[in-house]
Amino acid sequence: MASKERILCIDIGGSRVKAMVLDKEGKQLEEYRKLDTPQPSTPENVLKTIKALTQHFKIYHKISVGFPGYVKKGVVITAPNLGTAQWTGTNLAASLKTLLGKPCRVVNDADLQGLGIAGGKGLEMIITLGTGFGTALLEDGKLLPHLELAHHPVTKLYTYDMYIGEKALIKYGAKRWNKRMVKVIAILKTVFNYDRLYISGGNAKKLTCKLDDNIALANNQDGIKGGARLWR
Numbered sequence: 473m474a475s476k477e478r479i480l481c482i483d484i485g486g487s488r489v490k491a492m493v494l495d496k497e498g499k500q501l502e503e504y505r506k507l508d509t510p511q512p513s514t515p516e517n518v519l520k521t522i523k524a525l526t527q528h529f530k531i532y533h534k535i536s537v538g539f540p541g542y543v544k545k546g547v548v549i550t551a552p553n554l555g556t557a558q559w560t561g562t563n564l565a566a567s568l569k570t571l572l573g574k575p576c577r578v579v580n581d582a583d584l585q586g587l588g589i590a591g592g593k594g595l596e597m598i599i600t601l602g603t604g605f606g607t608a609l610l611e612d613g614k615l616l617p618h619l620e621l622a623h624h625p626v627t628k629l630y631t632y633d634m635y636i637g638e639k640a641l642i643k644y645g646a647k648r649w650n651k652r653m654v655k656v657i658a659i660l661k662t663v664f665n666y667d668r669l670y671i672s673g674g675n676a677k678k679l680t681c682k683l684d685d686n687i688a689l690a691n692n693q694d695g696i697k698g699g700a701r702l703w704r
């Protein structure tokens with residue numbers, strides 16, 4: 473039997489690096505694995521963590537990566553939660569190709585999640601609630617240009633990252649964070665007029681506020697499957 477193409481998908485997060493192997497239709501072929509994001513999160517340390525994580529995966533032909541910052545043609549431009557100064561200019565796609573010996577594509581982490589989660593009809597928005605605030609927009613399943621909405625001011629003092637990111641959740645507690653989320657979702661509804669909004673990321677499970685009918689919760693494991701679509 474001809475061997476099927478297998479894609480190694482990696483999601484680099486502010487607190488965990490996750491990986492799984494998929495077939496090209498996005499079906500999971502091996503166990504989902506994670507390791508803590510190394511501290512300091514330098515490119516060298518993150519590459520070492522990826523190497524350790526991928527020891528478990530014997531066969532794959534291509535690599536897809538979701539990175540928590542702005543990425544242009546495989547090169548990192550910003551990495552707000554890992555340290556922009558130490559990441560800017562890193563050609564992550566080329567480094568991983570050298571490290572693991574397979575072709576590699578790197579996109580923003582929320583964009584990768586968007587590809588995994590969106591249903592493919594109309595204007596869909598994916599937001600991820602984790603260390604930072606990730607956003608992706610897709611029209612009829614096609615990714616629209618990435619916006620770093622996380623760094624747009626939402627109040628006089630705070631950007632979205634500061635207002636509803638992990639640090640704010642820890643500092644102010646789930647009740648106050650949920651109130652902030654209600655405000656943020658109302659803004660997104662008015663600004664983007666999405667047909668559907670999906671909420672993913674580790675903190676999505678902390679939402680207790682009532683959500684409109686066109687809003688659904690998703691999880692990181694669905695999102696990482698976007699890695700297969702990156703090669704279609």
Ligand code: BGC
Nearest residue numbers: 540541552582604605606622
């Ligand atoms: C970054 C985004 C990223 C998000 C989630 C934000 O701080 O600016 O690029 O998608 O965190 O990781």
